[in-house]
Amino acid sequence: SDEVYPMTTISKSHKLNAVCYDIRGPVLAEANRMEEDGQRILKLNIGNPAPFGFNAPDEIVQDIIHNLPNAEGYCESKGLFSARKAVMQHCQQLGIDNVEMNDIYMGNGVSELIVLTMQALLNNGDELLIPSPDYPLWTAAVKLAGGNAVHYRCDEENGWFPDIEDMAAKITPRTRGILLINPNNPTGAVYSKELLEQVIELARQHDLILYSDEIYDKILYDEARHIPTASLADDIFIVTFNGLSKSYRLAGIRSGWMILSGAKHKATNYIEGIDMLASMRLCANVPAQHGVQTALGGFQSINNLIVDGGRLYDQRELAWQKLQAIPGVSCVKPQGAIYLFPRLDPEIYPIEDDEAFVLELLQQEKILLVQGSAFNLSDTQHVRIVFLPHQEVLGDAVDRFAAFLERYRNR
Ligand code: PLP
Numbered sequence: 001s002d003e004v005y006p007m008t009t010i011s012k013s014h015k016l017n018a019v020c021y022d023i024r025g026p027v028l029a030e031a032n033r034m035e036e037d038g039q040r041i042l043k044l045n046i047g048n049p050a051p052f053g054f055n056a057p058d059e060i061v062q063d064i065i066h067n068l069p070n071a072e073g074y075c076e077s078k079g080l081f082s083a084r085k086a087v088m089q090h091c092q093q094l095g096i097d098n099v100e101m102n103d104i105y106m107g108n109g110v111s112e113l114i115v116l117t118m119q120a121l122l123n124n125g126d127e128l129l130i131p132s133p134d135y136p137l138w139t140a141a142v143k144l145a146g147g148n149a150v151h152y153r154c155d156e157e158n159g160w161f162p163d164i165e166d167m168a169a170k171i172t173p174r175t176r177g178i179l180l181i182n183p184n185n186p187t188g189a190v191y192s193k194e195l196l197e198q199v200i201e202l203a204r205q206h207d208l209i210l211y212s213d214e215i216y217d218k219i220l221y222d223e224a225r226h227i228p229t230a231s232l233a234d235d236i237f238i239v240t241f242n243g244l245s246k247s248y249r250l251a252g253i254r255s256g257w258m259i260l261s262g263a264k265h266k267a268t269n270y271i272e273g274i275d276m277l278a279s280m281r282l283c284a285n286v287p288a289q290h291g292v293q294t295a296l297g298g299f300q301s302i303n304n305l306i307v308d309g310g311r312l313y314d315q316r317e318l319a320w321q322k323l324q325a326i327p328g329v330s331c332v333k334p335q336g337a338i339y340l341f342p343r344l345d346p347e348i349y350p351i352e353d354d355e356a357f358v359l360e361l362l363q364q365e366k367i368l369l370v371q372g373s374a375f376n377l378s379d380t381q382h383v384r385i386v387f388l389p390h391q392e393v394l395g396d397a398v399d400r401f402a403a404f405l406e407r408y409r410n411r
Pocket of ligand 1: 215
């Protein structure tokens with residue numbers, strides 16, 4: 001119904017009513033206010049590697065600087081030839097077949113492409129199957145486009161793997177596609193070939209699009225191996241997302257891409273819509289695109305960070321062990337990405353409102369985490385912790401979290 005606003009109110013559009021992105025929500029606003037008051041806050045809320053001293057490979061930065069004088073104009077709306085050519089060759093290495101230049105789109109980060117693909121796809125009431133917990137931009141983008149985000153359960157008891165039965169049960173005549181986030185944010189799960197094949201089979205049976213957000217594909221620990229969804233099927237339409245923000249520590253550069261593969265012939269009309277929206281935003285940031293070829297073809301320095309003795313590996317190990325040692329806290333050990341997603345036993349820590357919980361933690365210990373419900377999880381017993389700080393700072397943060405929990409438990 002049309003609401004009537006007083007003449008003086010400038011209001012947001014109704015399209016935003018159901019949209020929420022709580023990673024940068026009210027608790028962050030309070031943290032910023034505390035910082036303005038001169039308090040020092042440890043922000044473990046956002047997966048932003050550079051501020052924690054994870055510098056980008058210098059050769060990429062130098063390439064961008066070197067090409068800056070050539071980057072003054074717009075480029076083609078799908079992106080620079082060199083960048084798309086590099087992604088195309090990378091697809092060949094990954095075993096994603098039949099990808100041509102025209103199937104690759106560069107974006108201002110994966111974020112822009114998520115919004116763009118959802119805007120191009122969804123009619124009001126169309127559904128996308130999204131993991132719970134999820135990276136909430138996906139849910140927000142679906143709702144912004146007028147769609148319904150239908151969340152399938154990921155099973156903590158089973159290493160946070162998607163519950164295929166739940167996924168299957170939630171398919172309706174309005175379902176258009178299934179989203180996989182692999183490696184997963186926030187859980188750190190890395191999916192097996194068997195699991196991926198089960199999802200592919202569902203998509204095949206119900207003629208659904210598969211969206212595969214693989215932005216953490218190179219951040220893997222222990223024995224984890226990442227399998228690109230699109231390398232397993234060429235008879236369904238698959239859209240794969242990746243970018244420079246995480247593996248190359250260049251989140252501020254805003255560069256990502258998407259790859260259309262598989263049954264493209266079934267999606268020609270949808271692809272027309274994608275092309276239209278890609279044209280409307282003219283093109284993605286051109287200087288950033290100059291770094292893509294060097295990133296994909298250069299020295300993969302991320303590999304040194306994720307092995308035993310490497311910074312990410314050691315920080316994950318430290319924070320995970322310390323968390324596990326807190327009474328009533330359990331955490332599935334992440335096999336990929338840069339987050340821990342511990343569970344707080346409701347018998348010991350009954351949390352009604354997890355946003356209020358992280359707000360209290362912020363106020364008392366000056367540590368900013370994100371509550372589980374911000375990831376479209378229905379329970380309120382989880383928080384997400386970014387394990388990017390150096391061991392000393394990270395260890396201290398978990399100790400302070402433990403001290404907070406001890407008071408919480410005893411009150
Ligand atoms: N997808 C996932 C799963 C993410 O975690 C993020 C950022 O945290 C993004 C996409 C967005 O990345 P970008 O910086 O490329 O916009």
